[in-house]
Amino acid sequence: MLLAEDREDDAEILLAELRRLGYEVEWTRVETREAMAAVLAEPWDVIVSDFAMPAFNALEALALCREREVDVPFIIVSGTIEEEDAVESLRLGAYDFITKGRLARLGPAIERGRRELGERHARRSAEARLQQAQKMEAVGQLAGGVAHDFNNLLGVIEGYCDLLLKDVVGDERTHQRLEQVRRAAGRGAALTRQLLAFSRQKAFEARPVDLNAVVSGLEGMLRRLISEDIQISSVLAAGLYTVNADAQRIEQVLMNLAINARDAMPGGGRLIIETSNVDLDETYVLSHPDTKVGPYAMLAVSDTGHGMDAQVLSHVFEPFFTTKGAGKGTGLGLATVYGIAHQSGGHVAVYSEPGRGSTFKVYLPRAEATGEEASPPPVAPLRRTGSETVLLVEDEPDLRSVIRDLLGEGGYTVIDGPTPEASLAAAEAYRGPIDLMVTDVIMPRMTGLEAAARIRAKRPQIKVLYISGYANAAVEHQGGLPNHHAFLQKPFSLDALLSKVREVLDAPSSRGQQGG
Numbered sequence: 001m002l003l004a005e006d007r008e009d010d011a012e013i014l015l016a017e018l019r020r021l022g023y024e025v026e027w028t029r030v031e032t033r034e035a036m037a038a039v040l041a042e043p044w045d046v047i048v049s050d051f052a053m054p055a056f057n058a059l060e061a062l063a064l065c066r067e068r069e070v071d072v073p074f075i076i077v078s079g080t081i082e083e084e085d086a087v088e089s090l091r092l093g094a095y096d097f098i099t100k101g102r103l104a105r106l107g108p109a110i111e112r113g114r115r116e117l118g119e120r121h122a123r124r125s126a127e128a129r130l131q132q133a134q135k136m137e138a139v140g141q142l143a144g145g146v147a148h149d150f151n152n153l154l155g156v157i158e159g160y161c162d163l164l165l166k167d168v169v170g171d172e173r174t175h176q177r178l179e180q181v182r183r184a185a186g187r188g189a190a191l192t193r194q195l196l197a198f199s200r201q202k203a204f205e206a207r208p209v210d211l212n213a214v215v216s217g218l219e220g221m222l223r224r225l226i227s228e229d230i231q232i233s234s235v236l237a238a239g240l241y242t243v244n245a246d247a248q249r250i251e252q253v254l255m256n257l258a259i260n261a262r263d264a265m266p267g268g269g270r271l272i273i274e275t276s277n278v279d280l281d282e283t284y285v286l287s288h289p290d291t292k293v294g295p296y297a298m299l300a301v302s303d304t305g306h307g308m309d310a311q312v313l314s315h316v317f318e319p320f321f322t323t324k325g326a327g328k329g330t331g332l333g334l335a336t337v338y339g340i341a342h343q344s345g346g347h348v349a350v351y352s353e354p355g356r357g358s359t360f361k362v363y364l365p366r367a368e369a370t371g372e373e374a375s376p377p378p379v380a381p382l383r384r385t386g387s388e389t390v391l392l393v394e395d396e397p398d399l400r401s402v403i404r405d406l407l408g409e410g411g412y413t414v415i416d417g418p419t420p421e422a423s424l425a426a427a428e429a430y431r432g433p434i435d436l437m438v439t440d441v442i443m444p445r446m447t448g449l450e451a452a453a454r455i456r457a458k459r460p461q462i463k464v465l466y467i468s469g470y471a472n473a474a475v476e477h478q479g480g481l482p483n484h485h486a487f488l489q490k491p492f493s494l495d496a497l498l499s500k501v502r503e504v505l506d507a508p509s510s511r512g513q514q515g516g
Contacts, residue, residue, distance in 0.1 A: 001018075001025055001026070001027040001028075001044065001045065001046050001047070001048060002027070002028055002030070002036070002039065002040070002042075002044045002046075002047045002048070003027050003028065003029045003030070003047075003048050003049075004029075004030050004031070004036060004047070004048070004049035004050060004053070004056065004058070004061050005029055005031070005048075005049070005050045005053070006031045006050065006053040006054060006055075006056075007050075008029075010050070010100065011029055013100075013103070014048065014077060014103060014106070015027065017103040017104070017106060017107075018106065018107065021104075021106075021107040022107075023107070024426055024429055024430075026417070026422060026425070028042075030056075031053060031054075031055060031056060032055045032056050033055075033056055033060055033061075033064060036056070036061060036064060037064060037068075040064065040065070040068050040070055041068070043397070043418040043419060044070075044072050044418075045072065045073075045110075045114060045418055046072060046073045046074075046075065046110050046113065046114065047061070047065065047070075047072055047073070047074045047075070048075050048076075048077055048106075049061045049062075049074065049075075049076055049077070050076075050077060050078050051076050051078035051085065051089075052078065058076045058078070058089060058094070059085070059088060059089065059092060061074075062074060062089060062092035062093055062094055063092060065093065066092060066093060071117065071120070072113075072117065073095045073096075073109075073110065073113025073114060073116075073117060074093060074094050074095050075094070075095055075096045075097075075098060075106070075109055075110065075113065076089055076094050076096070076097045076098070077097075077098050077099075077100060077103070077106065078097070078099065078100065079099065079100050079101075080099070095109070095113045096109040096113070118398065118401045121397070121398050121401075122286060122287065122398065125287050125398065150188065154185050154188050157181065157182075157185045158182060158185045158186070161178050161181050161182040161185065162182075164178050165178050165179070165182075206244040206245055206246060206344070207244065207245070207246070207247065208242045208243070208244060208367055209242065209243050209244070209245045209246075209247050209250060210240065210242060211240060211243065211250065211275050211297055211299050211364070212236045212237070212240050212275055214247060214250050214251055214254060215234055215236060215254065215273055215275065215299070216234075216236070217251075218251055218254055218255070219232070219234060219273075221255075222254075222255075222258050222271075225255075225258065225259070225262070226258065226262050226271060227262065227268070229267070229268030229269075230262060230265055230268055230269055230270065230271055231269075231270045231271070232270075232271045232272075232273070233270070233271075233272050233273070234272070234273040234274070235272065235273070235274045235275075236274070236275050237274075237275045237276040237277060239277070240275050240276070240277060240297055241277050241295060241296070241297040241366035241367070242297070242366070242367045243297050243344070243346075243364040243365065243366065243367055244344070244345070244364075244365070244367045245344040245364055246340075246344070249340045249343075249344070250299075250340070250344075250364075252336065252340065253299070253336075253337050253340050253341065253362060254273070254299070254301070256333040256334065256336055256337050257301035257337060257360050257362075258271065258273075258301060259333060260333055260334060260360075261301055261302070261303035261305065261358070262303075264303050264305030264306055264307075264357070264358060265303055265304065265305040265306075269303060269304035269305055269357075270303070270304045271301070271302070271303050272300075272301070272302040272303075273299075273300070273301055273302075274298075274299075274300040274302070275297065275298065275299055275300070276297075276298050276300075276489070277295065277296070277297060277298070277366075278295075278296050278297075278298050278363065278489075278496075279294070279295050279296070279495070279496060280292070280293060280294060280296055280347075280363065281293060281494060281495075283402060283406075283494070288347060288349070290342065290347055291347045291363070292365070294365060294366070295365070295366040296346070296347075296363040296364060296365055296366060297363075297364050297366060298361055298362065298363050298364075299361070299362045299364070300359055300360065300361045300362070301359070301360050302357060302358065302359040302360075303357050303358055304357040305357050305358065306354065306355065306357075307352045307353050307354045307355055307356045307357050307358055308350075308352040308353075308354065308358060309353075309354050313350060313352060316334055316350060317334050317335055317337075317338040317348065318335065319335040321335075334360075337360070337362065341362050341363070341364070344364050344365075345364070345365045346362060346363050346364040346365060347362075347363045348360065348361070348362050348363075349361045349363070349469075351468075351469035351490075353442065356442055359469065384410055384495065384498035384499050384501075384502050385410045385411045385498065385502075386410060386411055386412055386501070386502060386505060387411050387412070387413070388412055388413070388435035388436060388505055389412070389413040389414075389415065389430075389432060389433060389434050389435055389436075390407055390412045390413065390414050390415070390434070390435065390436045390437070390438055390501070391414075391415045391416070391423065391426075391427045391434050391436070391437045391438070391439075391455065391462075392404055392407070392414055392415065392416040392423065392438050392439075393416070393420050393423045393424070393437065393438070393439035393440065393443075393448065393451050394416070394420075394423075394438075394439070394440045394443075394467075395419065395420055395440060395443040395444060396440075397418065399490075400416060403438065403467075403497070404416055406494050406497050406498070407438075407497070407498075407501070409494060409498070410497075410498040410501065410502075412501070415427055415430055415434065420439075420440075420443050420445070420446045420451055421445070421446070423451075424451060424454055424455065427455060427459075428458065434455075434459055434462055435462070435463065435505060436462065436463045436464070436465060436501065436504060436505055437451075437452060437455055437462050437463070437464045437465070438464075438465045438467060438501070439451050439452060439464065439465075439466060439467070440466075440467055440468060441466050441467070441468040441481070442468060448466050448468075448481075449481060449482075452464045461509065463486070463504050463505065463507070463509075464485070464486065464504075465486045465487075465488060465500060465501060465504050466481060466485055466486065466487050466488070467487070467488045467489070467490060468487070468489065468490060469489070469490040486500070486503075486504045486507075488500045
């Protein structure tokens with residue numbers, strides 16, 4: 001909490017009321033505009049301000065927040081306020097006004113403000129992804145039109161080359177020149193095929209495909225394609241869903257991703273191919289409008305290369321966008337992956353950070369079961385709810401909020417904070433038992449492994465569940481996780497999270513000490 005208040009006794013009264021309501025508060029008090037401006041960029045959950053102070057007032061504080069584009073609940077707590085000032089406060093973005101004599105309203109106002117803030121962030125994220133999907137659709141239509149026209153031109157060139165080659169028998173020099181023209185036209189045709197795949201206008205024959213079989217069948221070729229200083233490993237899930245797709249196109253996806261990973265590791269590294277069954281839920285679909293709720297088979301290709309920053313990630317699937325040097329890439333490999341996945345009814349997600357490598361995950365919908373397939377044996381339902389206390393360490397605010405709500409749905413008490421450091425501080429201040437730690441693996445300034453070590457120094461019996469957007473085998477390599485660790489890959493559904501939490505909590509303590 002950022003508290004703009006000039007009186008220490010009033011600040012203590014306000015903090016005492018929040019503690020009485022059950023809050024553990026990390027707070028900073030400021031009395032001037034300069035002091036507030038110096039700390040405003042920090043990740044505050046709420047700003048509380050007295051209306052009038054000797055050197056500062058709430059209207060100036062609101063104007064400063066608006067100027068700095070700070071979007072957190074701003075609550076005015078004061079003795080009195082004129083109606084005109086109250087109207088101006090709301091215009092500038094104040095969320096609520098509470099008199100100092102009615103501080104019991106402060107807790108509900110904070111909760112309501114944070115909930116509405118989370119909803120706004122989710123809406124903005126969904127709108128941004130929808131705009132990106134619409135942009136990619138428009139680019140795809142343009143690319144498809146260009147490719148069709150270009151194919152017609154190439155057909156003319158190749159056709160006349162074939163005719164001329166027959167006419168110049170015996171003229172070796174002319175024959176070689178025509179062959180050069182024809183080979184160039186062939187390379188152009190290959191580019192148009194990639195454009196057509198991106199725009200989803202290429203002929204597509206969907207048949208039942210086993211992704212494990214595709215990976216196994218290409219593994220030998222990939223080993224010849226990838227340099228010897230890159231180690232290739234595959235982790236294929238048993239009982240993988242069958243998908244409806246064009247097997248040759250899926251091979252193209254895998255080849256393109258493998259080549260992209262190879263180019264990201266010029267000094268060597270590790271390439272990991274994984275498959276698994278996943279269920280995409282409404283939470284994931286809300287932020288990824290090009291997906292649908294349901295079961296998917298996932299193909300993930302991870303590398304330990306140089307990774308990508310947010311700017312590069314925002315363009316990574318656009319045709320002709322490339323970070324490679326001149327002559328080293330057309331910028332169509334990942335665009336082709338995008339187009340094939342979408343033409344197959346699927347979706348592509350990428351997770352990457354500079355210096356941390358990348359994971360590309362292709363989700364393809366599970367094929368509808370036929371009458372000939374045997375029904376799986378009934379599985380006893382796993383209890384998903386509980387009443388234990390869970391420490392949540394996640395640096396992404398919106399994701400942390402979602403996970404906290406998901407755990408709350410399962411009946412768990414959640415301890416967390418706006419940063420990994422704040423979450424650990426909250427855990428140190430917590431006097432009761434903490435049964436489980438759920439932590440992201442790769443975070444700025446601190447890894448999940450380091451966070452777990454700090455907690456276990458004081459709470460050696462705590463169990464740990466690691467989560468990450470990177471695939472499991474890639475996380476094991478990058479994060480140095482302990483043997484027999486518990487791991488859940490993002491994105492996960494409510495059922496997947498609660499089932500995994502319950503599984504880790506119910507596991508024998510000795511295994512939990514290894515990380516779940």
